[in-house]
Structure formats: C-alpha cells, structure tokens
Amino acid sequence: xxxxxxxPSSLSASVGDxxxxxxxxxxxxSNYLNWYQQxxxxxxxxxxxxxSSLQSGVPSRFSGSGSGTDFTLTISSLQPEDFGSYYCQQxxxxxxxxxxxxxKVEI
Amino acid sequence: xxQLVESGGxxxxxxxSLRLSCAASGFNFEDYVMHWVRQAPGKGLEWVSGISWxxxxxxxxxxxxxxxxxxxxxxxxxxxxxxNSLRTEDTAFYYCARQTxxxxxxxxxxxxxxxxxxxxxx
Numbered sequence: 007x008x009x010x011x012x013x014p015s016s017l018s019a020s021v022g023d024x025x026x027x028x029x030x031x032x033x034x035x036s037n038y039l040n041w042y043q044q045x046x047x048x049x050x051x052x053x054x055x056x057x058s059s060l061q062s063g064v065p066s067r068f069s070g071s072g073s074g075t076d077f078t079l080t081i082s083s084l085q086p087e088d089f090g091s092y093y094c095q096q097x098x099x100x101x102x103x104x105x106x107x108x109x110k111v112e113i
Numbered sequence: 114x115x116q117l118v119e120s121g122g123x124x125x126x127x128x129x130s131l132r133l134s135c136a137a138s139g140f141n142f143e144d145y146v147m148h149w150v151r152q153a154p155g156k157g158l159e160w161v162s163g164i165s166w167x168x169x170x171x172x173x174x175x176x177x178x179x180x181x182x183x184x185x186x187x188x189x190x191x192x193x194x195x196x197n198s199l200r201t202e203d204t205a206f207y208y209c210a211r212q213t214x215x216x217x218x219x220x221x222x223x224x225x226x227x228x229x230x231x232x233x234x235x
Contacts, residue, residue: 007175040221042158049208049225050158055215061223093158097220101163101172103148103212108157 008032008096012106019113025081027109029094034074038098041070041079044108045090054079055097081111089113115139115224117209122229125199135192135209135226143167143187146212148222149194151205151231159205162194163212177203199233206230 009032019025029039037057042050052061054070057077067082081088094106121133133149149161162173162183171183182195192209207229210222 038219042222044158049227050222052221052223055221056219059216061215061221091157095221100220101146101165101170102160102174103163103220103222104160105150105158
C-alpha cells in the first residue's frame with residue numbers, strides 16, 4: 007500500500023499570508039497526486055490534479071508542485087474563503103486512491 | 114445536472130449489516146469507475162472501496178476487506194456498498210464519488226455525493 011503523509015496537521019494563518027502544505031508518499035508516485043479542499047459539512051472539491059494542474063474554476067492563487075515522493079500545495083495569498091481542510095491523494099494505484107491525513111487551515 | 118445521491122445510512126448495532134446505495138444521474142454512469150470514501154467524526158478522508166466500470170476490478174481498504182462488498186447496477190445507475198459485521202470504528206459519513214480521467218492516465222474524484230451517515234453503536 008502507498009501511504010500518504012501530510013504536514014502540518016493544522017495551521018493558523020492570516021488573510022494575505024502565503025500558506026504551504028506538504029505531502030509525502032511512501033514510494034515514488036511520479037506526479038500522480040491530487041489535492042482536495044473540504045469545507046465543514048461539505049463534500050471534498052478537487053483543486054489540483056497531476057501534482058500541478060489546476061482544476062477548472064479553481065482560483066490561480068492555488069498551485070501545486072512536486073514529483074516522486076514529495077509534493078506541495080501553496081496558497082499564494084490566503085483568502086477568508088480558503089478556510090477548511092486540505093487533502094492530498096495519490097492516483098498512482100488506479101483503484102486504491104488513498105488520501106493523506108489532511109491539513110486544517112484556520113484563519 | 115451531474116449528481117450522486119447516497120442513501121441507506123442509519124443507526125445499527127455492532128455485528129449487524131447495512132447496505133448503502135448511491136444513485137447517479139446526469140452522466141453515463143457505465144463509463145466511470147466509482148468509489149466509496151468515508152470520514153469518521155472529526156477525522157480525515159479514508160478511501161473504502163472502488164469498482165471499475167464493468168465490475169471486473171474491485172478493491173477494498175484493508176480495514177473493510179472481507180466485511181464490505183461493493184457492487185453496481187449500470188442499467189439502474191446505482192452503486193452499492195454492502196456492509197457486514199459492522200464495528201463501532203465503521204461509524205462515519207460515507208460518500209460515493211466518481212473517478213474521472215482528468216487527462217491522459219491521470220485520475221481524480223471529480224463528483225461527490227452529499228454523503229450518508231452510518232452510526233454503529235449498541
């Protein structure tokens with residue numbers, strides 16, 4: 007099984023801050039890495055796929071990078087609507103699409 | 114409108130069974146791999162199970178293997194999760210999700226249902 011580890015598990019930041027979340031895979035997954043945002047009481051929403059490609063409709067302040075085992079989600083200028091939890095997910099295993107433990111972003 | 118709607122959740126005693134359903138609409142259901150994902154109260158997302166378009170490939174998380182069974186009815190556009198021998202640790206919000214090919218060989222879950230709550234308690 008491919009294990010996904012995120013850090014930090016939570017963070018507090020101010021509007022306008024640059025925020026970085028990291029995700030590490032237990033083995034190389036090339037760039038088969040997705041990022042999701044989840045607001046309280048809502049289903050997750052796809053933000054980024056293939057490690058760095060922005061899903062349609064997602065603001066450009068979100069960006070992703072990385073390859074192999076280490077990946078990063080960056081919010082260039084945090085906005086009030088960006089609070090919530092963020093999850094990485096590997097898609098290297100075509101059916102077993104496991105998630106990281108999540109990062110809760112508080113503003 | 115592309116939509117997934119889960120149903121079948123509820124309160125059940127440990128050791129008992131429950132079947133979740135997910136109704137798909139607004140897209141060609143038979144063309145897509147489908148998944149169940151759960152979220153325990155206050156916890157993160159956990160992939161539970163996935164099924165290919167023709168049910169030829171199925172996989173389960175180790176935590177549910179041997180107890181849960183995923184299935185689909187493409188004619189009726191339904192996804193199911195049969196949950197047997199339920200444990201208190203299965204208490205969670207259960208989502209069904211559509212897997213899409215975002216580009217090339219890259220996959221992601223692009224459509225999610227609103228979820229259904231399963232509570233396992235005596």
